[in-house]
Amino acid sequence: MKKEPRGWRELPIGAVTYKLSLEYKTGGWRTLKPIIDLSKCTRCMLCWLFCPEMAIVWSGRDVLVNYDYCKGCGICAYECPVKAIDMVPEYS
Amino acid sequence: MIEVRWYARAGQGAWTASNLLATAAVIDGKYVQSFPAFGPERSGAPMFAFTRVSTEPILIHSMIYEPDVVVVLDPTLIPSRDTTTGLKNGGVLVLNYSGRVEKLYEVLGINRGLYKVYVAPATELAMELLKRPITSTAMLGALVKATNIVSIDAVVKALKERFPGPLAERNIELVKRAFEKTMEVYM
Amino acid sequence: MLKPRVPLEEQKVMPVNGDEAVAYAVKQCLVDVVAAYPITPQTIIVEKFSEFVANGEVKTQYVPVESEHSAMSACIGAAAAGARTFTSTSAQGLALMWENLYIASGLRLPIVMAVVNRALSAPINIHCDHSDAYGMRDSGWIQLFVENSQEAYDTTIQAFKIAEHPEVQLPVAVNLDGFFLSHTLENVYMLPDEEVHRFLGGYRKLVKTYVDYLNREVEYKLDPANPLSIGSLDLYDYYFEHKMPQVEAMKKASDVVRRVNEEWYELTGRSYGDGVIDSYAVEDADAVVIVLGSSAGTMKYVASLMRQKGFKVGVVRLRMFRPFPFSEVRELLKGVKVVGVMDRGLSFGSYGPLYLEVNTAFYYSKERPLLVNYIYGLGGRDLSPAMAEEVFMDLIEVAKISEVREHLKFIGVRS
Secondary structure: OOOOOOOOHHOOOOOEEEOOOOOOOOOHOOOOOEEEOOOOOOOOHHHHHOOOOOOEOOOOOEEEEEEOOOOOHHHHHHHHHOOOOOEEEOOO | OOOEEEEEEEOOOHHHHHHHHHHHHHHHOEEEEEEEEOOOOOOOEEEEEEEEEEOOOOOOOOOOOOEEEEEEHHHHOOOOOHOOOOOOOOOEEEHHHHHHHHHHHHHHHOOOOOOOOEEEEEHHHHHHHOOOOOOHHHHHHHHHHOOOOOOOHHHHHHHHHHHHHHHHHHHHHHHHHHHOOOEEEEO | OOOOOOOOOOOOOEEOOHHHHHHHHHHHHOEEEEEEEOOOOHHHHHHHHHHHOOOOOOOEEEEEEEHHHHHHHHHHHHHHHHHOEEEEHHHHHHOHHHHHHHHHOOOOOOOOOEEOOOOOOOOOOOOOOHHHHHOOOOOOOEEEOOOOOHHHHHHHHHHHHHHHOOOOOOEEEEEEEEOOOOOEEEEEEEEHHHHHHHHHHOOOOEEEEEEHOEEEEEEOOOOOOOOOEEOOOOOOOOHHHHHHHHHHHHHHHHHHHHHHHHHHHHHHHHOOOOEEEEEOOOOOEEEEEEEEHHHHHHHHHHHHHHHHHHOOOOEEEEEEOOOOOOOHHHHHHHOOEEEEEOOOOOOOOOOOOHHHHHHHHHHHHOOOOOEEEEEEEEEHHHOOHHHHHHHHHHHHHHHHHOOOOOOOOOOOOOO
């Protein structure tokens, strides 16, 4: 990796960002954090469907949250039909 | 370079006639321009189309203000001032007219001897052969008789390119009949 | 004269108007995707091309969209996926594309667009002026202007080659005057398909770029096998750096436009000046006009008549407006006493955009000509031979008194 900040001659063509977007971790934006109660969760996957950040992950057995990218919007908790998701303060 | 101004009502095919003349001239190996002057496009409104034919490439891209030839597709437009405006002295006037020629100069409101005037009964011929008062191709035939800008063979080829089979045949017949019926008015 | 590779006898002469000439050109250019929305006076391009698609005469994917904003969006997506892409519009349609024009150039996508020049509303008008093209002058597109239907055909083909040149990689707008060209049938010589394919080197070739996070050089396109983030967030840390390659590509575009003009000459026997500037009787002229588009033909015609009467007048037609050929204009008009700059459009509260550029071209030269700006032909008002002569006579008068009393003049408007 070349060192930053780069000069313009060192950039790829056409507004290709020098970093992959995965490197921009947006989890730090959160004030509320979703906690999934797996004993209540029916694995219906509605939270996965509604999450605007693709931060809900299916492990093959459980529904998990990728906290690197979850911004804490709470849509998953709102949509959960069995109220298995709680939004709790990030720092408490 | 010969400049032709077509004067008609929108829907009578002046632009088509202009394009056919230009296409025929291209077949004859000439350089051309053909374009309409579009106003608000409503059927029946008076409109102009223009054709330039030359043995040299054509540079100018303005409308035509001093035509060598004026073709009028609709008899009701003949009395209008726009018929002869800017027409060069000694220029050619080709009219869709089947009235009494004695009255023509009175209708036109011009002095005798200023222009060469040709008339063709285009509406009657179009009604007979197309069953519609579309006078564009008939007046193209009249123009060819009056001016020899293009050959009649080239016009036939242009019509075959422009129209599908039976329609081309009817229009070719119409062009030829109009060519025969076109008369110079001497007075 | 060099014998062209395809002599005139082997080119097919077609009586077509400017719009049709563009459609026929696009048909021969192995275009992968066309997305366009019809608007007068561009409509014939879209009609004719969709006819080719419906008849199976081209393999192009035609995307009928619901607006020009979507047309440009679809083109951006297609071009980013590696497709050779074309669209076309006029006036309000171009205005509706506006935000996407900057995205096309910022992403360095070699889209070709025919802009059939038409006045902007209000009041609504369908006829020619250059206010639409002037509106996109800062958007990072190369802007070429053509004089006749033949040049519309030739330039549309050339535009793909210019846009896709590895050192350019910028979108190109080919401007043709609404009605004066779009609806004007002229003789147009067309090449055999395979000669156009050969000229363009077949389908679009992609450029390669090194991407750190993939750790290798990849083709610049959206590809699931080599995923790239393009055009995502850049703040004050990198946005400025991402703009600089656009500046550089524009600098290189002039030479490419010139070279493509030369190659076209070798292929067809036709060229347009040096590709950037096309001049007429400038060498010994006392008064010269600079003009864009079809009006140049009328000005040349009138200049030839005036020369017969002993007036030393000349015409410069700029074929390329962006990038603007500053040094070329300066060199060509060195020693000319007066220059009239004719704008078919203006920047309200300022002068005509072409005039501003010509002023800039001369600011640092010692021998500056006197400059006069003529605004003409708004909303399709015809530039008649009489008006053309009026401009030349006015310039001759300025030369005589060696003073410009009015810098901004309006030609052919009722007072």
